[in-house]
Amino acid sequence: MLGFISRRLGVMALTMVALSLVVFFFVNLEPNLKKLAISQTEQRASPEMQESWLQRNGYRDGFVIRYGRWLGVIRKQPNVDPATGAAVPRFRYCNEPAEARYSGILQGDLGCSSALRSPVAKRLMEALSATGILMFWVMVVMIPVSLATGVLAGMREGSKLDRVLSFLSIASTATPEYVSAIIFTAIFATGLGWLNGSAASAITQGPSLWNFTLPVMTLAIFDIGYVARMTRASMAEVMTQQYIRTARLKGMSFTSVVMKHALRNALIAPFTVIMLQFPWLLTGVVVVETIFNYKGFGWLLVQAASNNDIDLVLACGIVSVVIVLLTQLISDIGYAFLNPRIRVS
Amino acid sequence: MCDYPALIVHRDFDKNPDTIKMPGTGPFEIVEYEVGKKAVLKRREGFTWFGGEPYLDGIEFLDYGAEISATVSALESGEVDAIYQTVGETVKLLDDMKMAKEEVVTASTIVIRCNVAQKPFDNKDLRNAIQLATDNAAILKLGYNDAGTVGENHHVCPIHPEYFELPKVPRDVAKAKEMLAKSGIGDMELELISYEAEYVKNPADVMAENCREAGMKVKRTVIPGSSFWNDWTKYPWSTTEWNMRPLGVQVLALAYRSGEAWNECAYANPDFDAKLNAALAIADAAKRKEVMKDVEVILQDSGVIVQPFWRALYRHHAPYVKGLGMHQTFELHMEKVWLDK
Numbered sequence: 001m002l003g004f005i006s007r008r009l010g011v012m013a014l015t016m017v018a019l020s021l022v023v024f025f026f027v028n029l030e031p032n033l034k035k036l037a038i039s040q041t042e043q044r045a046s047p048e049m050q051e052s053w054l055q056r057n058g059y060r061d062g063f064v065i066r067y068g069r070w071l072g073v074i075r076k077q078p079n080v081d082p083a084t085g086a087a088v089p090r091f092r093y094c095n096e097p098a099e100a101r102y103s104g105i106l107q108g109d110l111g112c113s114s115a116l117r118s119p120v121a122k123r124l125m126e127a128l129s130a131t132g133i134l135m136f137w138v139m140v141v142m143i144p145v146s147l148a149t150g151v152l153a154g155m156r157e158g159s160k161l162d163r164v165l166s167f168l169s170i171a172s173t174a175t176p177e178y179v180s181a182i183i184f185t186a187i188f189a190t191g192l193g194w195l196n197g198s199a200a201s202a203i204t205q206g207p208s209l210w211n212f213t214l215p216v217m218t219l220a221i222f223d224i225g226y227v228a229r230m231t232r233a234s235m236a237e238v239m240t241q242q243y244i245r246t247a248r249l250k251g252m253s254f255t256s257v258v259m260k261h262a263l264r265n266a267l268i269a270p271f272t273v274i275m276l277q278f279p280w281l282l283t284g285v286v287v288v289e290t291i292f293n294y295k296g297f298g299w300l301l302v303q304a305a306s307n308n309d310i311d312l313v314l315a316c317g318i319v320s321v322v323i324v325l326l327t328q329l330i331s332d333i334g335y336a337f338l339n340p341r342i343r344v345s
Numbered sequence: 346m347c348d349y350p351a352l353i354v355h356r357d358f359d360k361n362p363d364t365i366k367m368p369g370t371g372p373f374e375i376v377e378y379e380v381g382k383k384a385v386l387k388r389r390e391g392f393t394w395f396g397g398e399p400y401l402d403g404i405e406f407l408d409y410g411a412e413i414s415a416t417v418s419a420l421e422s423g424e425v426d427a428i429y430q431t432v433g434e435t436v437k438l439l440d441d442m443k444m445a446k447e448e449v450v451t452a453s454t455i456v457i458r459c460n461v462a463q464k465p466f467d468n469k470d471l472r473n474a475i476q477l478a479t480d481n482a483a484i485l486k487l488g489y490n491d492a493g494t495v496g497e498n499h500h501v502c503p504i505h506p507e508y509f510e511l512p513k514v515p516r517d518v519a520k521a522k523e524m525l526a527k528s529g530i531g532d533m534e535l536e537l538i539s540y541e542a543e544y545v546k547n548p549a550d551v552m553a554e555n556c557r558e559a560g561m562k563v564k565r566t567v568i569p570g571s572s573f574w575n576d577w578t579k580y581p582w583s584t585t586e587w588n589m590r591p592l593g594v595q596v597l598a599l600a601y602r603s604g605e606a607w608n609e610c611a612y613a614n615p616d617f618d619a620k621l622n623a624a625l626a627i628a629d630a631a632k633r634k635e636v637m638k639d640v641e642v643i644l645q646d647s648g649v650i651v652q653p654f655w656r657a658l659y660r661h662h663a664p665y666v667k668g669l670g671m672h673q674t675f676e677l678h679m680e681k682v683w684l685d686k
Contacts, residue, residue, distance in 0.1 A: 034575055046606060117380040182414065189418055197418025200407060293415030295382060303381060306571070 005329065012325040016318055023317045024067055032308045033059055039307060040114060057090055070111065070314065072104020093117040105318070111311030115303055120315045123300060128319065130203055131285055131296035137212065138219045138281065143274060146224040150231020150270065155258050157236040166232065173225030177287045181218045185291075188214060199294035215292045219284050223277055227270060234269040238262045268338045275331030279324040372399040372680045383407045400683040420444060420661065426684065427662030427669055433543050436492060439661040447660045447671040450494060452502035452589035455545050457537070457552055458650045462611035463581035465535070470528035472648030476514075477521035478559035479552050484653035488548035492659070496652040499641040500600070505593035506630035509637045511645065521559040534562045538583035540573035545584040548653055578609040585609060589673055593637065594625050601644060610649040617643045
């Protein structure tokens with residue numbers, strides 16, 4: 001077990017290195033650097049001034065050197081003021097010291113966001129906790145509803161109840177977030193006025209039914225359909241097993257067969273599916289947070305990508321890798337706990 | 346280069362990394378500032394502002410991002426009292442929602458320009474054919490929701506003090522066909538490039554249709570905004586936007602004088618330069634107006650730009666917000682604003 005976990009952690013580290021190299025390569029392509037220079041010089045500079053901005057801020061140094069700096073194995077150099085020759089901090093809005101130092105991701109320094117003009121770590125923590133709250137409520141809504149739907153649909157395959165619930169789950173999964181978000185906003189915010197179509201106040205004043213229902217609902221409904229389908233399939237399969245038939249023939253009531261014998265076995269597959277929903281939700285939050293203006297991780301990712309904010313893109317990428325691989329690890333371990341016939345090794 | 350009015354800042358502006366602690370002379374001071382999130386302004390305490398006492402205790406600017414639905418929802422739910430700017434179809438939406446509208450006509454515009462250094466747009470007959478084939482009023486209506494006034498292809502706006510009114514040139518498809526035949530470009534396909542923003546994409550679509558009606562073969566290409574600006578002065582035939590300057594001569598000097606950095610048309614005409622330089626040297630607007638006639642005629646006749654409309658700017662706010670207008674160059678005058686709740 002311990003070997004398994006450490007191997008998985010090793011894979012995680014390797015994936016992070018590979019991903020960061022790929023992302024690093026792409027954000028440093030010439031058109032992207034040019035875009036960065038244009039936005040950092042307020043769209044006002046001539047090509048020569050943009051070039052000198054890139055030079056001065058170290059974007060023209062070699063790929064390996066810059067990657068090393070970001071990683072923290074090569075010293076980050078401060079800028080040199082061309083007028084006085086004195087060292088000045090690279091990004092003064094991030095309170096960077098004006099001296100050469102090892103300060104990369106290995107030292108815990110995620111760098112400075114050029115678009116948001118603040119340290120990446122600060123913005124990333126705020127965004128992750130905001131998205132964490134959103135995900136928590138999505139899970140609170142999604143898990144019970146989808147499991148109940150799936151079990152009810154799957155315990156009598158082909159019944160009227162099954163048909164109705166299956167139809168609803170397929171419909172909800174087939175509607176992408178950007179469609180359902182607009183429909184829900186039109187109905188509940190603009191039409192009825194019951195809910196707020198902007199979740200901005202959820203961050204400043206805390207989440208409430210008024211400002212948080214729409215984003216949670218949009219994300220949860222998309223997932224509910226999918227998880228319910230999985231639960232239904234698993235439940236339906238369990239219900240055809242020999243031991244269920246035996247229990248029924250023994251004279252046990254249908255309810256207690258479902259509760260005592262079927263449920264536990266039927267819920268193993270959905271558990272994995274639910275754990276795998278975390279990475280899936282990460283893509284969902286990009287859309288939902290943008291539409292409802294909730295400044296979490298998805299919003300941060302959009303800001304980073306659209307501004308070619310190198311440090312921020314890299315940090316977001318690393319966080320995504322951790323979330324995806326960590327949830328997979330948990331689902332693998334949990335699977336072994338739920339099903340003793342399976343060993344992790 | 347003459348450009349927008351500059352803000353005068355304290356002499357230590359460059360030394361202090363913290364904008365918040367900057368001394369100032371306005372009625373409000375910044376107390377909180379987070380890029381991408383918000384800026385909080387508060388009335389300066391123990392301070393007598395030269396313009397009198399402002400009504401508001403403070404102002405919060407919240408960043409709702411580019412996704413307009415969140416902004417609309419925020420205004421609708423009372424999360425915000427006013428928005429910075431309303432564009433495109435949202436104007437009508439917010440009108441229907443009984444929000445108060447502020448409107449101002451500006452000298453901001455879009456141009457669909459030919460780069461005369463690129464073939465086949467070095468051909469003046471072709472350029473004039475394009476101008477004649479294009480219906481500026483239709484572009485304004487179909488491509489920009491009628492949110493502005495019709496332009497006259499010479500980039501001087503009726504709100505400019507030196508504007509000289511030239512006779513209107515109506516659309517003339519028959520004459521455009523004639524000019525096209527005269528240009529001798531034959532069946533050549535012309536590519537009209539724009540970036541993604543609605544206010545240039547839709548007008549360019551309408552214009553392409555206009556030109557097709559006059560027998561041109563037009564291909565439309567849309568380039569993402571993020572990469573468009575890398576080469577914006579080089580495209581043979583494409584769209585740009587120009588914000589307003591207080592005087593008509595200012596943009597002309599930036600955009601159409603020979604060799605200027607932002608001369609996206611690669612237009613070089615010594616005659617035009619001489620006339621424009623003369624106009625730039627005249628301080629009195631009424632006298633400058635006389636010289637402007639020639640300047641406008643030369644530019645219009647050269648055919649380098651189709652400048653379909655002048656954009657009007659809009660802002661919506663809740664009905665209880667009083668004294669908040671809209672300004673041509675987005676200046677915010679919050680000192681006269683009050684809330685009637």
